Amino acid sequence: MLELRHLRTLTALRETGSVSLAAKRVHLTQSALSHQIKALQDYYQLPLIQRQGHAIQLTDAGKRLVRLAEKVIMEVQAAERDLARLSQRTTGNLRIALECHTCFDWLMPIMDTFREHWPEVELDLVSGFHADPIKLLKQGEADIVIGSENKLQRGLVHHPLFRFEILAVLAPGHELGKKRVLDVVDFTNITLITYPVPEERIDLISKVLMPAGIPWQRRTAELTVAILQLVASRRGIAALPNWGIKSYVDHDYIIARRIGVNGLWSDLFVTARKEIASLPYFQDFLTTSRNQCFATLEGIIPLE
Amino acid sequence: MLELRHLRTLTALRETGSVSLAAKRVHLTQSALSHQIKALQDYYQLPLIQRQGHAIQLTDAGKRLVRLAEKVIMEVQAAERDLARLSQRTTGNLRIALECHTCFDWLMPIMDTFREHWPEVELDLVSGFHADPIKLLKQGEADIVIGSENKLQRGLVHHPLFRFEILAVLAPGHELGKKRVLDVVDFTNITLITYPVPEERIDLISKVLMPAGIPWQRRTAELTVAILQLVASRRGIAALPNWGIKSYVDHDYIIARRIGVNGLWSDLFVTARKEIASLPYFQDFLTTSRNQCFATLEGIIPLE
């Protein structure tokens, strides 16, 4: 018999387009999902997915169920929000500190939906730039931090958001663009365009250039568009998240290349104080964040 | 975690207003439902039902979940109908024969919704009165029979619909109306107003009067309203299903009394040939029938 579990699986399947990835999203094994799908197909006597090679395609029946799933899950979430409101006072604060400037791009729409869901919770961005955002948490100046920090500290909890790739960004026609993948040595004496943050907070520098002893120059800009503008006008190259530059690449404003054969990857976490982590509106912030990210950002993969 | 199972339970709970009855509706034990409810309350940290004595009352949280449940279940059913359409050709016939004249009252709205769900299925009532409706099934003149027959015969399947009570119907002020419950002997030499069917098909006669050797007179009428009219004008008394006369009793047009201390009960089944029983639109006819009956008819109880 059909259960919500199946519907949750189906949406994950549609969002990821792969059984294994969907399995990660719902915190089950690939095998479990395979069995679930089989059970559903047996139950309805209908194929739900059609596989063409590795990629999977939903059949008409599958699409119909996904449509159901999305509707139902939205309604369940709405109901659960109402219950959470009933169960406790939900006025509160949520001050967010960002470690990574680019994150602001996807965070904004999420903040909007969050405000709709929890009108009584004051949602703020801790503005300006801070050397150590985790310190803000401890000092009580922020409630949650979005960043790559994940070594456990007492009183704090880290919730994984997603993993993404950092790509080298070049001007169109840049000579390095001829290579599919850039090597460490390709960066020798290059000018890097970065956000104005300490060197150790820039992955390309701390994880690639410094260990290899490669020299570089640096120039900073506050905004992502400003960085891209500098890159496009050949003042240097940048290293930015794949999802942050997608639309610029699609419009051939700049080109993007992998850094090293395995690529340069970074993980994003939401860090909060323990007390806050248990509040229903924080939990909801987490789930809506994850959902919206996986729904809108291309090329990110589930974590943990 | 919330599952559809819980939602199904919740609606049954709202419809029956009792844990034990709800349990019957979802084919589980009372204990299972009690555990389910407890689990939900633990999960949401909220009471969902409040008990005032025996009757149970839904809390705000409970009501919110019931609202969710009803919405979701409707959507699931709609999706499943679409799937059934996809899975096989759904043009077909469904010719219904009625054993009990009164059933026509509740069957009509059900036929309407069925026609909406399965526009391609020809739905007909086998008109007129037939001595042995089961024979119509075997002769292929009807596809399903709604009646009280339930002894198993090869090639046929019986699906329980519900159990209902047959009440004695009297004119207001009738001297037997002074008694709360009528005894067999009260019927001695009474004039019975019945549908024009053989004696053995009238429960009051075959199950009560005949075994006790009580003599009676008989007069027939085709329509329920005609029978009631005759009863109200003191031409005799009738024995009719509780749900069929509810509104007339409420308007004091007639009065109704229990027959015997335990009452006179009858069971209703949907009987069909095996081949038809597996068709999706037959299954849907069954479930919508049960749902609508339990939703609209007062005083009926689940069967089996």
Added chain:
DNA sequence: TTATAAAAATGAATAATATTCATATATGCT
């Protein structure tokens, strides 16, 4: 074509959990 890697399917074993059974407790009614 063959070799190899990645993804999914499958069957058996296991873990998880829903349900029942056997009670206890609470409530309503005479």
Added chain:
DNA sequence: AGCATATATGAATATTATTCATTTTTATAA
């Protein structure tokens, strides 16, 4: 009070979902 009825509860059981280990399928490169 005492009985009948309804629900709650804990332990035992049954069911079922999930994992683990493995095979099959497909894609890619040599």
